[in-house]
Amino acid sequence: xxxxxxxxxxxxxxxxxxxxxxxxxxxxxxxxxxxxxxxxxxxxxxxxxxxxxxxxxxxxxxxxxxxxxxxxxxxxxxxxxxxxxxxxxxxxxx
Numbered sequence: 001x002x003x004x005x006x007x008x009x010x011x012x013x014x015x016x017x018x019x020x021x022x023x024x025x026x027x028x029x030x031x032x033x034x035x036x037x038x039x040x041x042x043x044x045x046x047x048x049x050x051x052x053x054x055x056x057x058x059x060x061x062x063x064x065x066x067x068x069x070x071x072x073x074x075x076x077x078x079x080x081x082x083x084x085x086x087x088x089x090x091x092x093x094x
Contacts, residue, residue, distance in 0.1 A: 019075065020075040022050045023075065024079075026079050027079045027083060034087050035059070035083065038090040039090070042063065042065070044062045044063040047061075050075075055075050056072045056075055
């Protein structure tokens, strides 16, 4: 039998039991604002979201110079510490 992507069923079905959901309500609004400000200052953008299963935060960064990246953080980890690290990195590069 061929492995046809059109007929193959997904091997994973959502979050596993006990996983913590990524909840942007836990995030410091000032940190989010700062990331947006730093991104747009250089002609870029930041997209905040979650993985399809809801178990991880995601940030897609579109830089004005084309240096784009995506970063993920499991929902069980400290979202504000992660955002602070991203701000520090963007400040160092800006």
